[in-house]
Amino acid sequence: MATQRADDLAELILAGDRRALARAVTLVESTRADHRDAAERLVEALLPHTGAATRLGISGPPGAGKSTFIERFGLDGLARGHKIAVLAVDPASKRGGGAILGDKTRMTELSRAPGAFIRPSPGGEGMGGVARRTRETILLCEAAGFDTVIVETVGAGQSETTVAEMTDMFLLILPPAAGDELQGVKRGIIELADLVLINKADGELLDRANRSAADYANALRLIRPRVAGWEVPVRTVSALTGGGIDAVWEDVAKFRGLLEAGGAWHRRRAEQARAALLTEIGDGLLAQFRTAPQIAARFPEIERAVMAGQRNPADAARELLRRFIGGCGDQVELAARDASGIPGAA
Numbered sequence: 001m002a003t004q005r006a007d008d009l010a011e012l013i014l015a016g017d018r019r020a021l022a023r024a025v026t027l028v029e030s031t032r033a034d035h036r037d038a039a040e041r042l043v044e045a046l047l048p049h050t051g052a053a054t055r056l057g058i059s060g061p062p063g064a065g066k067s068t069f070i071e072r073f074g075l076d077g078l079a080r081g082h083k084i085a086v087l088a089v090d091p092a093s094k095r096g097g098g099a100i101l102g103d104k105t106r107m108t109e110l111s112r113a114p115g116a117f118i119r120p121s122p123g124g125e126g127m128g129g130v131a132r133r134t135r136e137t138i139l140l141c142e143a144a145g146f147d148t149v150i151v152e153t154v155g156a157g158q159s160e161t162t163v164a165e166m167t168d169m170f171l172l173i174l175p176p177a178a179g180d181e182l183q184g185v186k187r188g189i190i191e192l193a194d195l196v197l198i199n200k201a202d203g204e205l206l207d208r209a210n211r212s213a214a215d216y217a218n219a220l221r222l223i224r225p226r227v228a229g230w231e232v233p234v235r236t237v238s239a240l241t242g243g244g245i246d247a248v249w250e251d252v253a254k255f256r257g258l259l260e261a262g263g264a265w266h267r268r269r270a271e272q273a274r275a276a277l278l279t280e281i282g283d284g285l286l287a288q289f290r291t292a293p294q295i296a297a298r299f300p301e302i303e304r305a306v307m308a309g310q311r312n313p314a315d316a317a318r319e320l321l322r323r324f325i326g327g328c329g330d331q332v333e334l335a336a337r338d339a340s341g342i343p344g345a346a
Contacts, residue, residue, distance in 0.1 A: 005038055006038045006039075006041040006042040006045065007045065009023065009024050009027070009042055010042055010045040010046055010143075013046060013140060013143050013144045014046070014049060014143060014144070016144055016145050017144075018117055018144070021117060021140060021141070021144045022117075022119070024039075024042060024140050025119055025121075025133075025137050025140060027039045027042065028042070028043065028133045028136045028137060028140065029121060029133050029137075039133075039136065042140075043136050043139055043140070046139060046140065046143035047139065049142070049143040050139045050142040050143050051142065051269065052142060052147065053085075053138075053141070053142045053146055053147050053148060053149050054147065054148050054149070054168055054169070054252060054256055055138060055149050055151070055166065055167040055168045055169070055272075056148065056149070056150045056151070056167055056168070056169050056170075056171060056252065057150075057151050057153065057163035057164055057166070057167035057169070057170045057171065058070060058150060058151065058152045058153070058163075058170075058171045058172075058173060059152075059153040059163060059170070059171075059172055059173070059189065060172055060173035060174055060199075061174070061175070063175060064173045064174055064175045064199055065173065065175065065199040065200055065239050066152055066173050067088070067106040067107055067152070068106070068199075068239040068240070069173055069197070069199055069237065069239040070086055070088075070107065070110075070150055070152060071106070071107040071109060071110045071239070072239045072242055072245055073150075073239075073245055073248060073249075074086060074107070074110045074113075074116055074150070075109060075110055075113070076242070076245045076246070076249065077148055077249065078110075078113055078115045078116060080249065082115070082147055082148050083115045083116070083145055083146045083147050083148070084110070084113075084115065084116045084117070084146065084148050084150065085116070085117045085118075085119070085141035085144075085146035085148070085149045085150065086107065086110070086116070086117070086118045086119070086150045086152065087119050087121065087134055087137055087138065087141070087149065087150065087151045087152070088107075088118065088119070088120045088121070088152045089120075089121055089134065089151070089152065089153055117141065117144070117146060119137065121133075121134070121137070134151060134163075134166065135166050135272075135276045135279075138151070138166065151163050151166070151167055162275075162279075164192040165271070165272060165275040166272050166275065166276070167272075168255075168256065168259070168265070168268060168269075169194045169195065169252060169255050169256070170192050170193055170194050170195075171193070171194070171195045171196075171197060171248075172189060172190065172192075172193040172195070172196050172197070173197045173199050174196065174197070174198055174199065174212070174216070175198070175199060175200055176198060176200055176201070176205045176208040176209040176211075176212045177212050190216075190219070190220070190223065191223055191226070192226065193232060194226065194227065194230065194232060194255060195232065195233055195235070195248070195251050195252075195255070196213075196216055196220070196232060196233070196234040196235070197234075197235055197236075197237050197244075197248065198212045198213045198216070198234065198235070198236045198237070199237055199238070199239055200238065200239070200240070201213075201236035201237060201238045201243060201244065202238040202240050202241050202243065206236075209236045210236060213234045213235065213236050216234045217234040220232050220234065227255075227258065227259065227264060228262070228264075229258060229262070230255065230258055233251055235247055235248065235251070289320075289324050292324055294323045294324065294326070295320055295323060295324055298319075298320065298323060299320065302316045302319065302320060
C-alpha cells in the first residue's frame, strides 16, 4: 500500500502536480515509521530526476525583509521564465513544536502564481536554521520541475549555517546598519556568503544603505572568498521598489557559470550529499541512543544528578556513551550468533 502510494506520488510529481508535491512534502516531514519508509522510497524513485535546479540559501536577521525580497525576486524570476520553489523555515515553539508559518501569508502574490510553490515548515529542534527534511524537500521540488529552489532560514546567527551546506549559493540579506549594528553581524556567517544584499535601499534609508554596502564591501576584502575567482558582491536592493533585483539574478547566473566552468559545481553537489549523509547518521544515532534500553534505565537518574550539580555533564555523557556502545556491541554479537547458528560464534 505504502509502495503504491509512493509510486503514484512520484508519477504525479514528475507531471508537475503541485498538490501531489505538497502531499509528498508532508510525507517526508512525517516522523511515523511507515511514512518514513514510503518517503525514502519516493525520494529514491525521484532521485534520477533531480539536480538540475539552482539551489539558493537565503538568511539574514529578523527585520531584514527576507520574505519581501524573496517575493519580489521570485516574481521577477517568473517573468524571466523560471519556475520558483520557496522553502521557508519558520521558528518553531519549544513547548508545542508549532510554527508561526507566516511566510506564505507574507508572499501572497507569489503564492498565487502558477509557476511558484511555497512551503513553510517548522524549524523544530534542528540546528542550522533549516527543517529536518529540507534536503529531501529540495529534491522533491527539483523532480517537480522547479529550476530555482530557494531555502529561507529562520534567521542569521552562528547556528544558522547548515543551509550553506545544502545549497549552491548562499545569499545574506541585511538591513542598512552602522557602527555597533555592523559589529553584531557574526564573521562566521559573513564568511559563508556568496552574495551580500543590503535591503531597504529606498526613501530615507537609501543613503544609509549605500554607506552600509561600502562598509561591508571593505570588510569582505579582508576575508578569503569561499570560491576561487569569485569576489563576493555587496549590493543594495529594494524589495519595495524592485531596485537591484535584476543584478541579483545576473549574479546568480554568473556564479553558477563560474562553478560549472571550473568543475566546482559537481564538487559542491557532492559535498551537499556528503553533508546530508553525515547529518542522517548523527540524527539516527541520537534517536537510537534515546530509545536504547540500557540508556533508558540510567538516564533519568544521571540527568537528575547533572541538573542538581552533583555530576559533571562530560563525565555523565561518557558513562551513557559507554553503556550505549556496550549495549550495541552485545546486540551485534547476538545477531552474529543467530546468523551463524553456532553458539558462541561472533
